[in-house]
Amino acid sequence: MSVLVYTESEQGKFKKNAYEVASYASAVAQMMGTTVTAIAFNSTENESLGEYGVSKVINVKDDALATFNAGSYASSIAEAVKSTEAKVIILSSSTDTKYLAPLLSAKLSAGYAPNVVQAPDSTSPFTVKRTVFSNKGFAHTQIDTDIKIVGVSNNAFGAHENKTAISVDEIDATTDATTNDTKSLEIDKVVGKATIADADIVVSAGRGMKGPENWGMIEELADVLGAATACSKPVSDLGWRPHGEHVGQTGKPVASNLYIAIGISGAIQHLAGVSASKTKVVINNDPEAPFFKAADYGIVGDAFEVVPQLIEKLKAFKAQNG
Ligand SMILES: Cc1cc2nc3c(=O)[nH]c(=O)nc-3n(C[C@H](O)[C@H](O)[C@H](O)COP(=O)(O)OP(=O)(O)OC[C@H]3O[C@@H](n4cnc5c(N)ncnc54)[C@H](O)[C@@H]3O)c2cc1C
Numbered sequence: 001m002s003v004l005v006y007t008e009s010e011q012g013k014f015k016k017n018a019y020e021v022a023s024y025a026s027a028v029a030q031m032m033g034t035t036v037t038a039i040a041f042n043s044t045e046n047e048s049l050g051e052y053g054v055s056k057v058i059n060v061k062d063d064a065l066a067t068f069n070a071g072s073y074a075s076s077i078a079e080a081v082k083s084t085e086a087k088v089i090i091l092s093s094s095t096d097t098k099y100l101a102p103l104l105s106a107k108l109s110a111g112y113a114p115n116v117v118q119a120p121d122s123t124s125p126f127t128v129k130r131t132v133f134s135n136k137g138f139a140h141t142q143i144d145t146d147i148k149i150v151g152v153s154n155n156a157f158g159a160h161e162n163k164t165a166i167s168v169d170e171i172d173a174t175t176d177a178t179t180n181d182t183k184s185l186e187i188d189k190v191v192g193k194a195t196i197a198d199a200d201i202v203v204s205a206g207r208g209m210k211g212p213e214n215w216g217m218i219e220e221l222a223d224v225l226g227a228a229t230a231c232s233k234p235v236s237d238l239g240w241r242p243h244g245e246h247v248g249q250t251g252k253p254v255a256s257n258l259y260i261a262i263g264i265s266g267a268i269q270h271l272a273g274v275s276a277s278k279t280k281v282v283i284n285n286d287p288e289a290p291f292f293k294a295a296d297y298g299i300v301g302d303a304f305e306v307v308p309q310l311i312e313k314l315k316a317f318k319a320q321n322g
Pocket residue numbers: 205206207208209231232233234235246247248249250251262263264265266267268269270273283284285286289301302303304
């Protein structure tokens with residue numbers, strides 16, 4: 001019996017959250033007195049998981065699974081659960097795993113707790129702390145099923161080095177996994193930019209920017225900071241920015257270290273998706289904007305004056321400090 005962790009990758013490379021979930025799995029395994037096995041798909045970086053407490057990787061190599069497919073991945077992970085006799089499955093709380101985990105839960109009759117923010121309170125009974133009501137509260141949830149699935153929030157537990165001897169098994173996907181009846185026909189991917197899920201810093205802007213023609217300074221600020229760009233819902237609904245940038249309750253969740261909100265009022269549905277960010281900086285010309293109540297730092301001012309000055313100062317700082 002071991003703890004099984006699903007480590008997400010893209011084009012062979014592990015995503016940032018892979019090392020976080022591996023660290024989380026390692027903490028759970030220590031509490032349970034067992035080891036961690038990871039399952040990956042077409043990864044080329046398997047050994048790196050040994051730095052985070054994983055002692056074995058099952059790498060499913062199959063071109064048919066080159067891109068994420070919830071049904072196919074669930075079949076392979078369920079197989080790995082059987083072969084390792086794992087009782088606890090750890091995965092991230094990414095957009096992909098929110099499709100994957102319920103399928104896995106149904107296949108294995110396993111209880112599933114998403115949005116978990118810290119190591120289990122206890123492993124017997126198995127109790128975890130998770131955010132609920134769009135990050136407005138916490139719940140301590142007990143999972144009583146024989147097999148348990150834990151979805152760890154991005155950026156909540158962190159990656160912790162714990163060097164461990166590691167072995168890698170390369171296996172083919174099961175027929176069940178490759179004959180799934182849904183497949184991605186085309187993937188449109190933004191290249192060369194930090195993604196909202198992986199970025200340490202997210203620069204986000206709202207309707208206060210007045211129109212899409214004013215996004216140059218938002219992109220420039222993001223470039224200077226090495227940040228991902230995001231936006232409020234109306235901005236993507238209006239077609240000012242792509243839908244992939246919409247963050248909030250009905251968009252992507254953000255759990256960055258720094259979230260800069262420019263010309264965004266701070267409606268409850270927006271805050272629901274970004275409140276897990278560690279430090280929030282708000283730039284708004286209305287001192288009564290609700291976002292200021294949730295902000296760590298606020299600048300009351302016109303974005304069209306503040307943002308260019310911020311860019312200038314950051315460039316000067318970078319030039320001085322390398
Ligand atoms: C079911 C449901 C789900 C929703 N889901 C989401 C969601 O996931 N994400 C989301 O974002 N919204 C969501 N919304 C919409 C949400 O309620 C708000 O309407 C939306 O977040 C407002 O977007 P905004 O702050 O960009 O625009 P506004 O509310 O129009 O705010 C613009 C802000 O810009 C400021 N401003 C104006 N000019 C300047 C300037 N020159 N300089 C600086 N500041 C300036 C204003 O003071 C104001 O605070 C949802 C709504 C519903 C009903």
